[in-house]
Amino acid sequence: MCAGISGRKAVPAEAAVRGRPTPESVGTSLKSTIDIDGRREPFRPRAAPRTDWSREFVGATGPQDGSEPVRPRVGHISFLNCVPLLWGLAKSGALSDVDLTEASPDILNTALAEGRLDMGPISVFEFLKHAEDLVALSDIAVGSDGDVQSCLLFSKVPLADLDGARVALGSTSRTSVRLAQLLLAERVGVRPEYHVAPPDLTRMLDDAEAAVVIGDAALRAARHDAARLGLHVHDLGGMWREWTGLPFVFAVFAARKEFLARQPDVVRHVHSCLIEARDLSIQEIDLICEQIAERAEFDAERLKDYYLRGLRFDFGERELAALTEFARRVGGPGEGFPPDVRIDVIPAP
Template sequence: MARLGDISFLNCAPLRWGLADSGAGAELDVRSGPPEWLADELLAGRLDISPVSLARYLGQADELVLLPGPAIGSDGPVRSCHLVSRGPLEELDGRVVALSEVSRTTALLARLLLEDLVGVRPVYRRAPQNVGEMLGSAQAAVVIGDDALRLRTRTPEGLRVFDTGELWRSWTGLPMVFAVWAVRRDYALAHPDRVRAVRDALTDAVRRARAAPAAVAASAALESARGPGGALPEEVLLDYFRVLDYSLGDRQLASIREFARRTEARGEVPPGVRPLPPTTFVDTPVTASPSVPGGRQ
């Protein structure tokens, strides 16, 4: 039985619903947690396949193989990955920007946007994700996940919310990929059939969720009610799941290449991470060499 990671945010609620609807979830050992914890568990060998942040995947591409099929992104606004500021982004030069400790891709994306698009050089500080505390000592903050979704829904007076997915799309013309599913390279070599089965189960889960948006939103609303921020309205979740993009096609791969190029130029990811081809490793032989898709040259 494959040990499968599951991001405990609402962005994976449609996949949880789809896996339950198909019954495939019962055939998997599913373990939930925040993205950084999942990446640590995957790299430590305690998970076999898991969603991980794009930045974490790029940084560990010699140990991980990209799972084709699912991803988490948006082709425009994403609703749950934000730069939150007390004023215009152009006023952040030299000011403190708090970066959520649970975010890696959005924190790196925010730095790209601020420095290369807006043209400011803030001072960055990592901090636990608590918006009130973050903004108590900073002019702006990077916030992700359910907290960001709630913040967009109920924005406190005096704050501005800048959607990083929307900013990336307007800047590059590309969708933004925030997380991908990755497989430990040794596991992919040893169990290709299991990897194919998980790929197919996740792809089917997305299809089922897309075909039943009202049921998914109702289930996610109940899930959100168990969180510290209280229940989110079903109409908010319907809109959220409508804009989330779970595909990993040619445009998403082009975006990953562009993000890797920009971050490598800044020394944020290791050099030599190859651009990903549009083919899928599960349908072609996997070798032990790190020259397979996603590996380093």
């Protein structure tokens, strides 16, 4: 049981994520509120306002006198894929124990790597680059064991025709970029020319034969644009599974090793809370999906399929084997880590 450090009571069972994407947040976040004890509040810790890293990232480093923060600085991915975890953390009362930073993956990656966060999710490519400073938490991650539904390659032509063609990358996430490049080069046998573009599928394909889109933008593009534009749709998680027989891990939850050394009990507590949040969200996934659907652009059944069939929040032996295999295939000079990079994992509490 995730017992709160602060002694704050758990959020009642009827508490639920509510929110509607704003024009400014489309493709990057789901702005959320939560009903707590009958009051509508922003979905953030009450005692510690959430940092907006998109505007205040530089210099937000916590206490400067050498003392420990009152609560660990923990990241949260502001995509639909992690809303159930946030719901579970809120229901358990664990949000009052952390300073939560909600942001896009690239911002959270940098924050954790530079020590501006103590714990949180990090894309696996960035985790491997900074493996000397980070330790992965077992039994909790963001991945898939087949089609993930939110990491997609859209193409005007068959994949075999992409050799030398332009491919737009709608994300700076090195994990999805390297996964796409790896699959096209080694599984399909083509070497396109890549360039980065904003994650708007129609515009991406104005001057490219194919495009890689991730996260909420991929879910929207698959629903609204693929059939209209007559595109081939390839799920990168499914392609990896067919090729290797392994799941794919897109992000692990990690702690900085120096923070673990100073605060092992805090790390264990947050680790336990994340696992409990995952389990709570699975138990009440119908309720979560119904409430997200009230404010999001996907119906409850579509969301449930995504959460239960597309995503996996496990990190066990198969997931570790998958991470090791990914490192072996993409690691080397110029990547920031060797193929045999050491991956440290701490067991679940």
